[in-house]
Amino acid sequence: MGSASTADSADPSANYYNPAALASVRTIQLSLGYFRADHHLAINGQDNHVDPVKGVNIAMAVPGRVLGVPVAFGLALHLPDDRVSRVRALRQEQVRWELYDNRNQRLYLAANVAIRPVKWLEVGGGVSFMSSTTGRLDITGQANIFSTKDSWMRHEVDADLTSIRYPQLGIRAHLGKRARVGLTYRGEFQLGLDLKARLNGNISSLTTALYDLSTSSVNAFLPRQIALGGSFDVTDRFRANVDLTWFNWSAYIPPVAKLDVVLDVPPPFGGWPAGITPPAQPATTIVLPINMSDRLVPHLGLEWHAIQEKRVDLFVRGGYEFAQSPIPDQTRTTNYVDLDRHTGSVGLGVAWRPRTSFYRGELKLDAHFQWSELVAHTVKKDDPADFVGDFRASGRIINFGTTLTVGF
Amino acid sequence: MDKSRYLIASLLLSCSTLGSEGEGDRNLPTAGVGPFRKLDGDELIGVPPFVFADSFANYREPSVLSLSEKDPEVALYAVALQRIAGSQRDVFVRSHASDGRSFYGSAGDSGHTPPIVLEPTLPWEAGQIASPSVLGYKGEVWLYYATPAGIALATSSDGFTFKKRDNPIFVRDTSVAWEADAPHAPSVALFPDGKFHLFYGSGGAIGEAISADGVTFERLDSDQATSAIDPVLTPVSDIPASQLPTGEKPPFDVIRVDHPCVVLRTTVADRLHVRVLYTGYRNTDGVILSAIGFAARYGDRGKLVRNTAPVFSVGKHEEAPTFFSWQGGAFLYVHHDAGQSNAPYPAVAGAFAPANEKLPKPLTFSTSP
Numbered sequence: 001m002g003s004a005s006t007a008d009s010a011d012p013s014a015n016y017y018n019p020a021a022l023a024s025v026r027t028i029q030l031s032l033g034y035f036r037a038d039h040h041l042a043i044n045g046q047d048n049h050v051d052p053v054k055g056v057n058i059a060m061a062v063p064g065r066v067l068g069v070p071v072a073f074g075l076a077l078h079l080p081d082d083r084v085s086r087v088r089a090l091r092q093e094q095v096r097w098e099l100y101d102n103r104n105q106r107l108y109l110a111a112n113v114a115i116r117p118v119k120w121l122e123v124g125g126g127v128s129f130m131s132s133t134t135g136r137l138d139i140t141g142q143a144n145i146f147s148t149k150d151s152w153m154r155h156e157v158d159a160d161l162t163s164i165r166y167p168q169l170g171i172r173a174h175l176g177k178r179a180r181v182g183l184t185y186r187g188e189f190q191l192g193l194d195l196k197a198r199l200n201g202n203i204s205s206l207t208t209a210l211y212d213l214s215t216s217s218v219n220a221f222l223p224r225q226i227a228l229g230g231s232f233d234v235t236d237r238f239r240a241n242v243d244l245t246w247f248n249w250s251a252y253i254p255p256v257a258k259l260d261v262v263l264d265v266p267p268p269f270g271g272w273p274a275g276i277t278p279p280a281q282p283a284t285t286i287v288l289p290i291n292m293s294d295r296l297v298p299h300l301g302l303e304w305h306a307i308q309e310k311r312v313d314l315f316v317r318g319g320y321e322f323a324q325s326p327i328p329d330q331t332r333t334t335n336y337v338d339l340d341r342h343t344g345s346v347g348l349g350v351a352w353r354p355r356t357s358f359y360r361g362e363l364k365l366d367a368h369f370q371w372s373e374l375v376a377h378t379v380k381k382d383d384p385a386d387f388v389g390d391f392r393a394s395g396r397i398i399n400f401g402t403t404l405t406v407g408f
Numbered sequence: 409m410d411k412s413r414y415l416i417a418s419l420l421l422s423c424s425t426l427g428s429e430g431e432g433d434r435n436l437p438t439a440g441v442g443p444f445r446k447l448d449g450d451e452l453i454g455v456p457p458f459v460f461a462d463s464f465a466n467y468r469e470p471s472v473l474s475l476s477e478k479d480p481e482v483a484l485y486a487v488a489l490q491r492i493a494g495s496q497r498d499v500f501v502r503s504h505a506s507d508g509r510s511f512y513g514s515a516g517d518s519g520h521t522p523p524i525v526l527e528p529t530l531p532w533e534a535g536q537i538a539s540p541s542v543l544g545y546k547g548e549v550w551l552y553y554a555t556p557a558g559i560a561l562a563t564s565s566d567g568f569t570f571k572k573r574d575n576p577i578f579v580r581d582t583s584v585a586w587e588a589d590a591p592h593a594p595s596v597a598l599f600p601d602g603k604f605h606l607f608y609g610s611g612g613a614i615g616e617a618i619s620a621d622g623v624t625f626e627r628l629d630s631d632q633a634t635s636a637i638d639p640v641l642t643p644v645s646d647i648p649a650s651q652l653p654t655g656e657k658p659p660f661d662v663i664r665v666d667h668p669c670v671v672l673r674t675t676v677a678d679r680l681h682v683r684v685l686y687t688g689y690r691n692t693d694g695v696i697l698s699a700i701g702f703a704a705r706y707g708d709r710g711k712l713v714r715n716t717a718p719v720f721s722v723g724k725h726e727e728a729p730t731f732f733s734w735q736g737g738a739f740l741y742v743h744h745d746a747g748q749s750n751a752p753y754p755a756v757a758g759a760f761a762p763a764n765e766k767l768p769k770p771l772t773f774s775t776s777p
Contacts, residue, residue: 044676046435095436261655283655380677384704385715389439390675 001301002319004241006229007182012059015076019112019124020170022072035401055080078108098336178233191220206268215257224248241301249326315349345370362407372397442719444759461755468743480508500526517773554592607668613639660699661688685729
């Protein structure tokens with residue numbers, strides 16, 4: 001449906017699109033799904049082998065009543081099947097697909113509650129959790145340049161996978177039987193990567209070496225979003241959804257490590273021998289601003305209720321969205337690559353209501369296929385002595401997935 | 409029961425697999441000129457990072473001619489020291505490598521001696537030839553070189569037997585203020601419009617001249633705003649250590665720029681990219697240090713813009729860069745100090761870019777020069 005679901009969710013997917021819509025769920029629903037998005041992103045015609053995003057989605061929606069008021073509780077989990085979290089710290093000059101390379105490979109968990117205080121209004125909200133990383137590397141040792149077998153080194157790695165939280169809120173109003181409008185707010189999150197490395201050594205009892213490095217960077221950033229959506233039943237069998245999502249990309253923090261280094265290698269007694277130059281203190285990184293722009297992303301979704309029988313329903317869906325890149329032309333030192341993106345999607349949904357002795361709920365199986373075409377663009381560098389030079393970026397992303405939802 | 413076992417075994421097996429190593433940084437774009445890294449020991453047959461070395465012949469001032477777009481097969485021309493009966497002089501020799509690294513006649517390739525392809529024979533050469541620079545043109549090899557009288561040219565149909573021009577083709581113009589000495593260290597490229605562009609060193613700067621036939625050159629003015637003929641690259645002003653930010657290194661090219669090596673390309677934006685590697689020199693506490701720099705421009709005229717960081721710097725008096733690129737990367741060759749620190753001799757060292765990629769094992773030494 002082209003992600004145009006802010007006003008049109010009635011299942012566990014509301015945990016993401018609009019938590020308020022959980023309040024419209026009538027039965028307990030559990031869903032299990034898998035999706036995979038393969039990146040075919042190329043620069044100068046050569047694929048950069050950007051990792052796919054793939055994993056298992058698990059979600060649930062549990063409706064109930066409190067003091068006669070309909071309420072619901074929802075949980076959603078995305079579990080990557082390759083790694084729980086991936087962190088990278090790159091130089092800002094390094095070419096990278098900034099919005100695809102590393103940001104999406106995260107464990108995601110959301111918990112929401114929703115309430116329907118009056119028949120036409122639903123309100124919901126919750127908290128999302130994302131994985132974050134902090135780490136420490138300690139190296140202690142002795143280097144004996146006269147007897148290498150007497151050299152030793154001990155290193156200790158200590159890394160923590162922690163969580164950070166951000167809020168999400170939603171509201172949905174039913175305008176008669178055929179129309180709904182919704183509004184969703186998702187908070188900003190920053191995944192920090194803090195690493196400390198300490199090397200403390202003795203060089204043949206001639207001198208000592210201390211290298212103390214601290215880096216701090218934002219390894220992934222998702223901006224605040226506000227999505228406004230409408231859903232209209234054009235006929236009994238045909239539904240049209242429209243969403244407009246605002247992304248606060250201008251708050252984006254470049255994923256460049258801020259270095260703090262202490263390097264102390266005192267000269268040995270009598271000074272440095274001829275031909276040996278002690279290492280110099282590394283230069284401080286001057287982080288250049290990325291200057292991203294806020295963006296409005298339109299989404300359009302259509303659903304045709306193709307088969308409507310007592311036990312079985314069949315839905316055929318289609319969608320489209322256009323996302324203009326928030327990253328400006330990388331004509332100077334930095335090389336954050338991104339492109340405008342057209343996305344088309346198709347989907348099928350089957351709902352089956354068996355009436356057997358052991359199960360009388362509803363089973364839904366949804367599948368989607370999505371093709372994103374990135375608009376090829378050539379970047380012309382201002383500086384002819386730039387080590388990267390002009391480049392042309394292009395690509396596509398192919399995404400497919402399926403979800404089984406069991407209603408009780 | 410058996411099915412259950414298979415199911416449990418499959419689940420355990422799938423749970424015990426590891427995630428793949430993250431990627432996303434393959435085939436990244438590059439201007440093709442580094443930064444370069446030294447060749448490692450397992451990338452060479454001989455002593456790293458030297459690809460063409462001989463403590464007797466003192467190979468230096470290399471120039472390469474690419475023989476294949478797909479493979480790193482090159483012919484290499486270099487200055488060699490010829491010692492005959494107590495006297496010595498410089499001559500040019502030729503070698504060849506199919507992998508860009510295992511050059512015919514280098515140290516370790518016993519039984520092979522690179523053939524001499526040019527020696528000083530003409531009166532105006534005064535027994536001195538230097539800085540060979542080769543250009544493939546219409547099936548021939550054009551060899552530009554430096555003499556005390558200026559820049560000279562010899563041509564060959566086979567790359568081994570050269571016929572010299574009777575006179576130097578490009579000499580000092582005393583009306584050009586910055587040309588304090590005879591033009592030397594030539595590097596010639598054939599531009600898309602069919603014109604030859606000569607880059608040369610003189611007076612501590614790098615100048616440019618143009619020719620329709622590769623023989624008769626006319627100086628180009630890189631700055632039309634002044635009435636004089638300006639060089640395309642000059643040394644930069646030094647920055648006092650007290651004014652440098654912590655950890656920043658001072659400019660490497662403050663007293664002289666020399667030994668240009670020009671290679672063209674057309675970028676994906678359809679722009680002519682004139683890329684020049686050069687040697688930059690600085691004086692630090694009375695010690696002359698050198699490093700290899702990169703300067704470039706878009707278009708066929710104008711000043712070169714330098715990158716503030718050197719593309720190759722090892723602190724061993726590296727000079728006279730030459731480079732070529734093929735599908736797998738780019739090789740840089742320079743000469744720098746080899747041997748013991750108390751008795752160094754020059755040898756041709758190799759470097760490679762992209763610096764984060766590893767080369768396959770070297771081939772055996774080439775069997776022909």
